[in-house]
Amino acid sequence: MSVELTPEAVSAKWAAHLKKQMITVPNSKKPGYTEVYRNALYPTIEVNEDTFGLIQQTFSQYANEKCLGHRPFDENKGDLANHFVWRTYKEVDLERTYIGSAISSWVENGLLDPKQGEGTTKPEKSGIAIAYWGPNRPEASVINMANLSFSRISISLYDNYDAAVSCFILQHSHVRVLFTSSHYVPIVLRAADKLPELKAIVLLDIPGPKSLPLFEIQRSELIREWAKSHDVNVFTWNEAIAVGQANPHPFIPPNRDTIESFCYTSGTTGLPKAVIIRHSNIAFGMAGLQHILPEKGLVSISYLPLAHILERGWESFILMTGGAVGYYSGKVDRLPEDLQILKPSAMPAVPRVLNRVAAQIETQLAAGGIRAALLSTAINTKIKNYDETGTITHAFWDRLVFRKVRAKLGGNLRVMVTGSAPCRKDVLRLLRIALVVDIREGYGQTENMAYATYMAPxxxxxxxxxxxxxxxxxxxxxxxxxxxxxxxxxxPRGEVQIRGGSVFTGYYEDEKKTKETFDGDWLATGDVGQIDQYGRLQIVDRVKNLIKLAQGEYIAIERVEGIFASLPICQQVWLYGDSFQPHLVAVAVPDPPQFAPFASKVLGRHISDSDEAALESAANDPKVVEAVLQEFIRLGKSQKLGTLEQMRALKLRMDPFSPDNNMMTPTLKIKRQEAAKILRKDLDALYEQPPYDLSKVK
Incomplete structure (x- = not known):
């Protein structure tokens, strides 16, 4: 980075501008639009480095520092080890060189050439496309760095993509080399006839036993034979490393306009669109971040999907500023264990994660006893201080109470950013004082590299x-x-539009959607915002996700849904409105550890959170359903929801919404149209009920 700013210096500069964080461009007001706003401290910035120069500088400056880490498998223990092993920047530098050189060698040898008359060479204008499909692991980052260094296009597929979507992406992006595990290879090879440009698969499986029983062969050998019949070559990771080591090739530095990646959107209403991200977009974002997040050498955890723009942008920031990324174990229920072992100093979070942490604190408060009373006193004292002075620290309570709360996330956090959806104010305030971290909300989209707005320190x-x-x-x-x-x-209120160096140039091979997304040279986000008295953006609505009820009133369905989503006893909630009906109904999925004691109290008998039959029975019991509905209504009233924004009937189901049942995207956004089709009988039954009387709930 060209400008060296310390966290203290940046905080001091922002402290003087907290009451006026944006300025307007003179004479920029046009009919139908607000004035044009710019950042009050940094209206313009200089971008002096390119992405290749940044990564080269990082490898040189931090050669012997930790870069990428994971928890190894302990053969004696039969489980993951209770520590992380690390690749240094120097080791990652070598690996990205070997992987990039291996692909260059395959190109020279003609191994990646499609058959005569097949495929297209469109992406080759900026370099061939290389894909990664698999869970969070260090090799994915090595692959991305190799692609950057050799001017190749990176494609990331969500770990939970189905066969149809994954094969569409591989075909649409003209992928030549796929890095993946043997788990996904059958899906790919069954569609091989539709993927004539896919010529190499690199397996990332953990090596199996060296000796096998008589007449048995390695899974990789079976895959090789199957792939060979489709003219696809198969290599292991170590074999690819060996090819690159034996055939070194020079880097091919990208220029500003070179395509860095196709980042596919989640596809809530159809096939995903390929957002074209250029190296200039990344360099611009990195240059701007130093003015709002100047931390260096942070240790972060990778647990959000690797194909998600928030995770991709965050990892780029960590690794281009000399930090280290530890990859979680791959199971969400073990994430707290991973955090306590890694002890990260920074992490990104999405509201559903923050809601779960807040729910755990609220559950402890509701448990009663001396500990609950102590926690309540500590929280009330710190919230009072926060409301009066804005401070999140307290010498006594942080040491006595909140040290244990912080320990749940490793005890070392000092930087935390949340995005992808709005976070409730009371949840954010609670977690700021409980975790003693200046958790800051940001806003962005795939179409602007997730670099759009960010709260001041x-x-x-x-x-x-x-x-x-x-x-x-x-x-x-x-x-x-x-x-x-x-x-x-x-x-002032209206649809948020953004212009500048982080904004994409269009969707790959989709001119129609590209034109629909732009208003002149402004990116039309589809989100409705307002500018508050401090010159900050607040997201208040969504242009496309409004529900019009029978009486003609519009409901911002996602905003209201986000409020209900923080109820601890449910892990998912889907709010539904019909333009032929006068009220909203909902389908919610209980969270067994929270739901079991709640249902036990309602029914007067013990229900275990591991007893699936008992939980299912409780979820269908009218007394339990009414009690949960009352909790939702009570929450809505506390958040000052209007009468029409309250749910008036509820269905509980223990089977979660997920990509597996086609009711969620890989980014865990509900596919509203698909969910409505699948749950049509439940929705009809809910609307047959009389709407619940809100006056019953105080």
Whole structure:
């Protein structure tokens, strides 16, 4: 980075601007739009480095420091070891060189050439496409660095993609080499006739036993024979490393306009779109982040999907600033264990993760006894201090109580960012004082490299996503059909539009969708925002996800759903509205550890959180359903939801929404249209019930 700024210096600069975080461009007001807003501290920025220069500098400066880590498998223990093993930057430097050289060698030998008359060479204008499909692991980062260093296009597939979507992406992006595990190879080879450009598969399986019983052969050998029949070569990771080591090739540095990756959107309403991310987008984001997050040498955990833009951007930031990334064990229920072993100093989070942490604290409060009373006193004292002074620390209570809360996430966090969906203000405030971390909300999309807005350091006024990031511009477009205009009082409101160096140039091979996404040279985000009194953006609605009820009222379904999602006894909630009906209904999935004691109390008998039959029975018991519905309504009232925003009927189901049952995308967003089709009988039954009387709940 060209500008060296310390965290203390950046915080001090922002402290003087917390009451005015954005400025307007003179004479920029146009009919139907607000004025154009820029960051108050950094209206413009200089981008002096390119991505290749940044990564080369990092490898040189931090050669002997920790870079990528994972928990190895302990043969004696029969489980993962209770420690991380690390590759240094120097070791990762060698691996990315070997992997990149191996692919160059295969290109020279003609091994990656498609058959005559098959395929297309469109991506070769910027370099061939290389894909990774698998769980979070260090090799994925090595592959991305190799692709960057040799001007190749990176493609990441979500670990839970189904066969149809994954094969569409491999075909659409013209992938030549796929790095994956043997688990996914059958899916690929069954579709080999539709993937004429796929010429090599590199297996990332853990090696099996060296000696096998008579007449048995390695799984990799079976895969090789099957792949060979489709003219696809198969290598192991170590074999690819050996090829590159024996055939070194020079780097092919990208220029600013070189395509870095196709980042596929989640596809809530159809096949995913390929967002074209160029090296200039990444370099711009890295240059701007130093002005709002100047930390270096952070240790972070990788647990969000590798194909998600938040995880991709965050890992790039950590590794380009000399930090280390430890990869979690691969199982969400073991994430707390991974955190306590890794002890990260930074991590990204999404609201559903934060809601679960807050729910655990609330459960402890509800348990009663001396510990609950002590925790309640500590929380109330710190919240009072926070509301009065904005401070998140307390010399006595942090040491006595919150040290144990912090320990659940490793005890070493000092940087935490949340995004992808709004986080409730009370949840964010609780976690700031309980974790003693300045958790900051950000806002962004795949289409702007997740670099759009970010809260200022130590801003005590939560409930926003901060000002526009350094170097970008923001404006709001009137949405009169929804009741939002630039003339609204006290704050201007409208669709958020963004312009600047992090904004993408279009969707690959989809000119129609590209035109629909832009308003001139402005990215139209589809989110409705308002500019508050401090010059910060607040997301208040979604242009496309509004539900119109029978009486003509619009409901921001996702915003309301986000409020209900924080109820501890349920792990998922889906709110549904029909334009022919006057009220909302909901389908929720209970969280067994929280739901079991709740249902036990309602029914007057013990229900174990591991007794699936008993949980299923409780979820269908009218008394339990009504009790849970009352909790949702009570939560809604506490958050000042309007009468029409409250759910008036509820269905509980123990089977979660998931990509496996086609009701969620790989990014864990509900596919509303698909869910409505699958749950049509339940929805019809809910609307046959009289709407619940809200006056029953105080």
């Amino acid at each position: 130590n801003d005590p006024h939560i409930g926003c996503v901060g000002p526009i990031n350094p170097g970008l511009e923001l404006r709001l477009r009137d949405c009169p059909e929804l009741g939002y205009t630039s003339e609204d009082k006290p704050y």
